[in-house]
Amino acid sequence: MVSSSVKKHYINxxxxxxxxxxxxxNSLVFYFGKQFLTKTLVARQQKVFTAIQEAEKQLELSKLRVEESEKQLEQTSLVIKQIISEAENTAQKIRASILVQGKSEIDRLALTTQNSIINAEVQIKNQIQKHIVSIAIERVSIKLKQAITAEQHQLIIDKNISKLGGL
Structure with a gap:
């Protein structure tokens, strides 16, 4: 049993x-590792803090860019509205101008047509008058041929020649 109690004592x-x-x-690791671990943790904490500050700066810059973009969008929208308004005004002016030009062209065509009709009427009247005169002369010639003798005819011709300053 002694050996068993020695064993137990030895194990204890x-x-x-x-x-x-x-x-x-553990104490040595804690004592010596504390400095190393503290330095490492402080360096890491500093990196995290710097990264957070950079992220906050980037966030602020992003917010400023978003605000600037929104302002530019508003300005662009106003410019687009103004361009649309000006385009509509220009379109109305062009439309009115086209209508005025169309009316002017219609009036000009109506006047030209009216003048053409008047000219055609004048030409037709002249042709009718010429035709009537020609028919009248032909009838008078026929009646004169039937009513005038050869001597009377020669006498008329001589009178007309003498009027012309004849022979």
Whole structure:
């Protein structure tokens, strides 16, 4: 039994020694690792803090850009509305101008047509008058031929020649 109690004592002593060694090791790691770990954590914290500040700056810049873009969009919308308004006004003016020109062209065509009709009437009247005169002369000639003798005819011809300053 002695050997069993020595074994137990040895195991207990070994366990205690292991626990003490672990405590010492943990204390050393904590003591020496604390500085390293603190430096690492402080550096990391600084990087995170810097990254957050940069992100906040970028956010502010983005907000400013969004506001500027919205202002530009509003200005562009106003310009587009103004252009549309001007285009509509121009279209109305052009439409009115086309109507005035169309009316003027219609009036001109009506006047030209009326003048053409008047000219045609004058030409027709002249032709009718010429035809009537020609028919009248022909009838008079026929009646004169029937009513005038050769001597009377020669006498008329001589009178007309002498009037012309004849022979």
């Amino acid at each position: 002593s070994l366990s205690i020694n292991n626990i003490v060694n672990l405590l010492i090791l």
